[in-house]
Amino acid sequence: MQGFIHIFKLNEKQILQNDIESLLKQYKSNNLFVHEEKNTKMHSVYFTNEYDNYPYPFSQDSVFTPVGIFTRDLYEIYKNLTEKSQPEKRQYVKNLEGQFAIGNANFIKNEIEIFTHIARIETVYYYTSDNLIVVGTDPLIMGLIVYRGNIEFDVESMYSFILNGYYADDLTPYKNIKALPANNHIIVNQNGLHTHELDDIYSNLLDLEYSKKDYDNLTDTFLNAFNTQNKDKKFNLALTGGKDSRLIFAAMNSKNFNLSVFTNGFDDNPDVVIAKKIANMYEINHKVTGPKISDENTIKVNIYQKIKRVMLATSGLVYGYENVGALGKFSGHKSFDGVGAELVKGGFAAFIHSDDKSEKQKLVKVFNKHHQYFKSNVDNTFENFLNNFIDSEHGLHKLQILYSLIYRSGRLTSAAKNASNYSRQSHSPFLDNKFLREALKINYTDNKNEEIHYQIMKRIDKRLIDIPFGKDRWRVERSKPLFAADYKNWFSREPYYPNNVLGNYNWRNIQNNNPEVIKQFKNILLSNPNHLIYDIVDYKKIKLLFSKPIKAGYMRFIWSLASVIIFVNELDGKSAQSLNRNIQIKLPSTSISTYKNKKKILDVSRNFLPLNKSIEEVGDNKFSIKNHDYNRILKSFKGNFSDSPTEVNLKDAKKLNIHVHLTLLNNIEDVKMQILYYKNGKRSHHYFADKTVDNNQVEFYSELNNSKEFDSFRILLYFTKAKVDETFKVNYAFYEITY
Numbered sequence: 001m002q003g004f005i006h007i008f009k010l011n012e013k014q015i016l017q018n019d020i021e022s023l024l025k026q027y028k029s030n031n032l033f034v035h036e037e038k039n040t041k042m043h044s045v046y047f048t049n050e051y052d053n054y055p056y057p058f059s060q061d062s063v064f065t066p067v068g069i070f071t072r073d074l075y076e077i078y079k080n081l082t083e084k085s086q087p088e089k090r091q092y093v094k095n096l097e098g099q100f101a102i103g104n105a106n107f108i109k110n111e112i113e114i115f116t117h118i119a120r121i122e123t124v125y126y127y128t129s130d131n132l133i134v135v136g137t138d139p140l141i142m143g144l145i146v147y148r149g150n151i152e153f154d155v156e157s158m159y160s161f162i163l164n165g166y167y168a169d170d171l172t173p174y175k176n177i178k179a180l181p182a183n184n185h186i187i188v189n190q191n192g193l194h195t196h197e198l199d200d201i202y203s204n205l206l207d208l209e210y211s212k213k214d215y216d217n218l219t220d221t222f223l224n225a226f227n228t229q230n231k232d233k234k235f236n237l238a239l240t241g242g243k244d245s246r247l248i249f250a251a252m253n254s255k256n257f258n259l260s261v262f263t264n265g266f267d268d269n270p271d272v273v274i275a276k277k278i279a280n281m282y283e284i285n286h287k288v289t290g291p292k293i294s295d296e297n298t299i300k301v302n303i304y305q306k307i308k309r310v311m312l313a314t315s316g317l318v319y320g321y322e323n324v325g326a327l328g329k330f331s332g333h334k335s336f337d338g339v340g341a342e343l344v345k346g347g348f349a350a351f352i353h354s355d356d357k358s359e360k361q362k363l364v365k366v367f368n369k370h371h372q373y374f375k376s377n378v379d380n381t382f383e384n385f386l387n388n389f390i391d392s393e394h395g396l397h398k399l400q401i402l403y404s405l406i407y408r409s410g411r412l413t414s415a416a417k418n419a420s421n422y423s424r425q426s427h428s429p430f431l432d433n434k435f436l437r438e439a440l441k442i443n444y445t446d447n448k449n450e451e452i453h454y455q456i457m458k459r460i461d462k463r464l465i466d467i468p469f470g471k472d473r474w475r476v477e478r479s480k481p482l483f484a485a486d487y488k489n490w491f492s493r494e495p496y497y498p499n500n501v502l503g504n505y506n507w508r509n510i511q512n513n514n515p516e517v518i519k520q521f522k523n524i525l526l527s528n529p530n531h532l533i534y535d536i537v538d539y540k541k542i543k544l545l546f547s548k549p550i551k552a553g554y555m556r557f558i559w560s561l562a563s564v565i566i567f568v569n570e571l572d573g574k575s576a577q578s579l580n581r582n583i584q585i586k587l588p589s590t591s592i593s594t595y596k597n598k599k600k601i602l603d604v605s606r607n608f609l610p611l612n613k614s615i616e617e618v619g620d621n622k623f624s625i626k627n628h629d630y631n632r633i634l635k636s637f638k639g640n641f642s643d644s645p646t647e648v649n650l651k652d653a654k655k656l657n658i659h660v661h662l663t664l665l666n667n668i669e670d671v672k673m674q675i676l677y678y679k680n681g682k683r684s685h686h687y688f689a690d691k692t693v694d695n696n697q698v699e700f701y702s703e704l705n706n707s708k709e710f711d712s713f714r715i716l717l718y719f720t721k722a723k724v725d726e727t728f729k730v731n732y733a734f735y736e737i738t739y
């Protein structure tokens with residue numbers, strides 16, 4: 001972990017809390033090394049638990065404070081940022097790899113410069129007044145400095161935290177301390193604090209059509225993001241059946257890292273099966289750890305202490321539900337992870353199908369949920385912020401990506417990673433400054449369809465494209481092949497599904513309504529109706545909330561309220577020791593149940609037969625119209641229309657999807673597909689399928705959500721207007737059952 005605080009006195013007589021090192025060691029970690037330089041105008045502080053001395057003594061006239069992960073030599077970065085012109089500096093930082101924030105205090109010019117990342121994954125905060133400007137990476141320590149060892153909370157800033165469990169805007173819990181904008185060059189001097197965007201990327205998101213060469217270049221950029229770590233040690237990577245870990249694996253293997261992989265799960269778990277297949281293909285050591293199956297037992301839990309630990313570790317920025325440990329010693333462990341991959345896979349799941357015509361207010365509704373628990377006479381500043389955010393030329397599809405970039409990655413992920421960086425350093429190539437800047441130019445259709453993952457993986461090692469995923473496909477081919485010629489490969493990529501799933505009890509889920517857990521949260525939230533949080537939250541409504549069983553949708557809200565109450569109490573010296581106690585929770589034994597929503601694809605491409613002599617099969621699944629003496633109908637499966645096909649069994653099926661793809665030269669618009677459904681061996685219902693036509697190809701598709709009502713089906717293809725000697729081909733036909 002590395003951090004910094006730079007202070008600029010507009011009024012040299014301004015008195016501050018001078019013993020910053022003591023504050024850092026008291027509120028953060030005793031293991032910190034602290035380096036300070038100051039003159040009458042400026043005071044710069046660099047702190048770390050990675051080094052025992054200041055590692056960047058490049059000049060006696062400045063304090064250089066780079067934090068995060070870089071691929072380039074830091075002296076080279078320092079030289080460029082101290083010798084180039086302002087526009088040249090911005091261009092230089094825009095093209096830097098890594099995830100970072102950079103500060104530099106020039107004691108000759110009495111000027112501070114800050115450069116922020118495109119997703120502000122290393123968030124920098126600021127405080128301004130008539131007398132003082134402070135910029136730094138830890139808002140809690142900044143608050144203690146400017147308020148002379150005390151904390152001034154601002155309850156009006158806490159709306160977004162209470163609703164979301166993190167600050168989903170630019171605010172912090174501390175009075176007048178906010179997050180600096182991402183993708184900016186900030187200059188602090190006697191003229192004040194001024195921001196300058198590095199470029200206009202946020203105005204030009206998700207619009208470009210990428211060519212083959214563009215994806216070649218993007219692949220190189222992604223691979224270069226792995227240059228943040230040396231190859232002089234062994235890396236043990238978690239490999240699952242998903243896309244993100246596979247792409248990380250592909251890149252690390254391509255870059256010749258000394259690599260082994262591990263997977264957690266039963267032997268028949270898709271993650272294990274797929275990871276083992278990949279490891280065997282590359283002859284890489286693969287370790288499998290079976291899941292822990294627990295008997296019924298009782299554990300001791302201290303909710304108060306858990307919340308206190310998380311909130312102090314994250315400086316009050318992430319709610320206590322999260323599994324964030326206490327700030328420890330830096331172990332030297334460095335690794336890669338897939339955090340932030342959603343930014344190049346469509347963004348928030350709730351908005352994955354949005355476009356420029358979607359209702360933007362949906363974003364406000366999602367993040368402003370439970371706003372009814374605020375007092376009716378207060379101004380919900382977070383709701384105002386969200387409404388201002390969506391007041392944009394961007395459609396919802398772009399806005400939600402931008403919101404995820406700046407506020408989920410730039411606030412939640414940043415704060416959680418900052419805490420974990422005290423003990424270990426993990427870098428996500430998906431959040432690499434240069435890669436992300438390029439990837440977010442690509443049109444939204446490619447983004448949400450996982451085309452970016454697909455194109456990069458195909459270029460690194462095409463073999464990995466055709467290995468199935470666990471419970472999933474490439475989004476772009478989720479329902480059918482991209483093109484008919486790829487049907488066999490698509491069929492072979494059918495996802496693996498588990499037979500069983502474990503049900504481990506999570507005591508943190510308030511919706512379990514465990515009496516001891518509910519009682520403890522009720523005591524925390526209702527212990528003091530005069531707590532500052534109830535200046536904006538309606539105490540009576542919270543009391544009423546606990547009068548009935550708690551639903552899952554309230555879990556985050558309740559944990560967040562408790563987190564604010566405990567954090568404020570601790571920093572105000574009002575620790576409620578009566579609430580700081582262990583409770584005993586009885587945990588049920590681990591349950592093992594059958595996996596639901598399992599899907600199975602069955603190929604029926606070769607199961608079509610002419611109904612009569614008006615159609616003849618001519619080979620290779622091609623058929624020819626011989627005459628018009630009879631109805632020109634192609635049917636699936638042997639038997640009469642009245643007979644239920646034995647080749648199909650819809651028992652236990654909840655949902656049925658049918659796809660048939662044909663090539664036909666003429667009258668393609670007139671071809672129809674009918675589906676006959678059978679129940680108890682008798683014909684029951686029939687439906688005509690929808691279709692799409694593209695030149696001389698037609699795709700029929702049908703979706704049935706109540707397939708339990710039937711036990712079999714038959715497909716009929718009608719070629720009413722087809723001419724004699726005209727040929728057509730069944731390129732593929734399949735049905736997918738969801739159990």
